Amino acid sequence: MSTSLLRPPSLLRLLGAWRAKDSAEPxxxxxxxxxxxxxxxxxxxxxxxxxxxxxxxxxxGLSRTTVAAAFDRLRDEGYLESRQGSGSVTRLPAxxxxxxxxxxxxxxxxGNLLNWTHAAxxxxxxxxxxxxxxxxxxPAYLGDLGYDPLGIAVLRRAIxxxxxxxxxxxxxxxxxxxxxxxxxxxxxxxxxAGPGDRVVIDHPTYHNAIQALQRAHxxxxxxxxPAQGWDVDAxxxxxxxxxxxxxxxxxxxxxxxxxxxxxxTRRALVAAATRSHTPLIVDETMVAMGLDFAPPPxxxxxxxxxxxxxxxxxxxxxxxxxxxxxxxxxxxxxVAALGRLRxxxxxxxxxxxxxxxxxLIDADVGLGERAGMLRARRDHLLGLLERRLPHWRVESxxxxxxxxxxxxxxxxxxxxxxAESLGVRIAAGPRFGVSxxxxxxxxxxxxxxxxxxxxxxxxxxxxxxxxxxxxxKGRDSLAMALDADxxx
Numbered sequence: 001m002s003t004s005l006l007r008p009p010s011l012l013r014l015l016g017a018w019r020a021k022d023s024a025e026p027x028x029x030x031x032x033x034x035x036x037x038x039x040x041x042x043x044x045x046x047x048x049x050x051x052x053x054x055x056x057x058x059x060x061g062l063s064r065t066t067v068a069a070a071f072d073r074l075r076d077e078g079y080l081e082s083r084q085g086s087g088s089v090t091r092l093p094a095x096x097x098x099x100x101x102x103x104x105x106x107x108x109x110x111g112n113l114l115n116w117t118h119a120a121x122x123x124x125x126x127x128x129x130x131x132x133x134x135x136x137x138x139p140a141y142l143g144d145l146g147y148d149p150l151g152i153a154v155l156r157r158a159i160x161x162x163x164x165x166x167x168x169x170x171x172x173x174x175x176x177x178x179x180x181x182x183x184x185x186x187x188x189x190x191x192x193a194g195p196g197d198r199v200v201i202d203h204p205t206y207h208n209a210i211q212a213l214q215r216a217h218x219x220x221x222x223x224x225x226p227a228q229g230w231d232v233d234a235x236x237x238x239x240x241x242x243x244x245x246x247x248x249x250x251x252x253x254x255x256x257x258x259x260x261x262x263x264x265t266r267r268a269l270v271a272a273a274t275r276s277h278t279p280l281i282v283d284e285t286m287v288a289m290g291l292d293f294a295p296p297p298x299x300x301x302x303x304x305x306x307x308x309x310x311x312x313x314x315x316x317x318x319x320x321x322x323x324x325x326x327x328x329x330x331x332x333x334x335v336a337a338l339g340r341l342r343x344x345x346x347x348x349x350x351x352x353x354x355x356x357x358x359x360l361i362d363a364d365v366g367l368g369e370r371a372g373m374l375r376a377r378r379d380h381l382l383g384l385l386e387r388r389l390p391h392w393r394v395e396s397x398x399x400x401x402x403x404x405x406x407x408x409x410x411x412x413x414x415x416x417x418x419a420e421s422l423g424v425r426i427a428a429g430p431r432f433g434v435s436x437x438x439x440x441x442x443x444x445x446x447x448x449x450x451x452x453x454x455x456x457x458x459x460x461x462x463x464x465x466x467x468x469x470x471x472x473k474g475r476d477s478l479a480m481a482l483d484a485d486x487x488x
Contacts, residue, residue: 006044008051008059014043016428016436020414024469027062028069033417035070036079039090040425048090050080114424116456119255119401119445121370123320126360130319134355141355147347149339151177151327155358159313159327162361167297173332174306176339177349181285181314181326182208185248187338187345188281188310188328193218193245200238200247202230204404204432204441206255206283209248218245220434225254230261232268239276246279246310252287252295256432256443257404258397263296270302270309280309285326288318288366290399291375306331315357317401318367325349325357374401377446377453384457385444389464402445410439411467419463424456 018034019027038044050056053071057064071088074080078093141152150156156172163170178184193199195217201209203222213220221242223234235247249269251261261269273280282299303309311329328338367374378396381403385394393406407415412428419426429438446453 004045004047005049006051008055011044011051011056012059013436014038016413016430017410017439018413018417020409020411020467023414023467025418025466028066028073030414030417031060031062031067031070032073032077033421034413035074036077037413037417037420037425039079039092040420043431044090046090046092050088050090052087112423113420114452114456114459116445116448116452117425117427117443119443119447120317120321121374121401121447123322124318124360124365124370125368126363126365127320127323127356130356130359131352133359134352137355138352141351146351149176149342149348150335151175151349152351152354152358155325155354155361158358158361159329162364163298163300163329165364168301169304170300170329171332174329174335176328176330176335176342177354178326178328178342179346179349180316180324181283181312182212183345184312184326184328185209185281185283186212187342188246188312189213189216189218190345191338191341192279198242198244200235200242200244200278202235202249202254203434204256204429204438205248206250206285207427207431209283210432210434222434222437225257225259229259230265230269232265232272235269236272236276239272239278244278246281247273248281248283249299250283250286251299252284253289253397253399255286255400256402256427256441258400258402260290260293260295260398261299266296266299267302270299274303274308281312282309283312285312285314285317286400287313289374289401290367291371291378292398295399300329306334310334315360319357319360323353323357325353374446377448377450378403380450381444381446381453381457384454388457388461401447402443405442405444407440407442412439412442415442415460415463415467418467419460422459422463422466424459424463426456426460 015034015038019030023030051059053064053067057067060067071080075082079091080088081091083089153172155177156175159175160170160172178187189212193216196219198219198221199213200221200223203224210220221238221244223231223238225231238244239247251266253260270280280299284298287295298311300306300309300311306329312326313329314326315323316326328335382394382396385392385405391408394403397403413430416426416428427443429441429443430436432438432443448456
């Protein structure tokens with residue numbers, strides 16, 4: 001396997017505000033924790049060569065001794081390997097890749113790791129029945145080849161009918177079935193943009209969309225979300241000034257903030273995109289996750305033809321992530337073009353899963369009783385944070401699957417790294433932004449059972465306390481030896 005090199009400027013951007021200046025935790029430990037988290041959450045891949053100790057020390061403004069101590073700690077834990085002529089290369093500890101994330105031992109005294117990064121639910125009650133129906137219906141499809149890059153007709157009709165029920169007239173020819181919304185976004189990205197092109201995004205936004213843009217060498221143009229709603233004037237200014245290939249927004253129970261775009265803003269956003277001839281990709285992955293109210297009619301209602309507004313949908317959040325079925329709604333010409341493009345990547349989506357999703361969409365049950373469960377967990381987590389971390393600012397989202405917590409200081413990356421060492425993995429705000437933004441924010445899903453939410457908050461409280469301890473409770477000899485680094 002070939003080794004790639006991560007240069008200091010790139011690593012500094014990924015590290016963000018990794019060091020809490022008033023923390024008693026030694027700098028080498030904070031650096032090791034931050035680097036470990038980058039490897040674990042995939043922002044730094046495996047078999048990547050990190051900058052040399054001297055080079056990284058100069059970039060971070062630290063002593064070489066501090067960086068060497070951090071690297072030594074990561075080697076001892078199994079996250080770095082020293083190779084002759086190749087420097088320090090990232091890896092995972094033996095056995096770490098063979099276990100589910102929530103069962104991996106973090107190698108310390110705090111026990112198994114609580115993975116608090118997944119904003120998703122287990123399968124909905126009707127999924128097993130839908131699969132049973134699909135297996136019974138499968139023989140009718142076995143006479144065909146099973147390769148349909150646009151999706152089977154029964155599912156395309158079900159999705160089109162679902163848009164009709166939501167107030168947006170749709171023909172099945174406007175629907176293309178994909179292997180999840182992420183594949184749909186990747187297809188649109190490949191079709192609409194190339195290296196060096198710009199794409200406007202609301203900011204913060206879905207972290208996998210940002211990563212897809214960056215891996216395609218497309219430049220994200222972030223337009224910040226105001227305290228409430230969306231800033232359409234700022235979006236239109238970005239359309240005019242940057243000539244983006246398209247804009248990407250999450251209008252329904254936005255990930256990570258949970259907010260929902262009101263009808264007037266939807267209409268104004270489509271008008272702004274039309275005036276500037278900017279294709280608008282609207283991600284509706286979270287549209288069914290309303291807790292306090294139902295979402296407004298689709299953004300596509302203001303462009304039923306699908307020529308200006310392209311919609312992404314998914315069965316993953318509402319039904320089950322294991323289904324891996326998503327869809328694109330656009331004009332028939334765009335759908336046909338995407339179908340041709342898809343055949344260069346894969347041939348089609350699995351037929352059984354498509355039949356099952358068609359059954360689930362036709363049943364139109366939505367969240368059902370799970371809405372009450374999610375409301376209870378959301379409110380329970382809000383209460384825990386209010387009591388145990390009262391200096392954090394957290395608003396109750398009207399929908400979605402997570403809270404967007406605001407910290408008093410820009411230290412989310414440092415807090416997440418320390419929390420990992422205490423047995424809880426959390427998603428720091430910079431994962432949902434570009435150029436190190438949102439160091440004052442943390443995404444906290446409320447999808448876990450209440451006892452696990454309580455355990456997660458307790459570990460966060462401990463991490464927060466340790467991060468801000470004025471005097472350390474105990475210090476090893478290496479920490480004392482490195483204390484002079486604070487004065488450099």
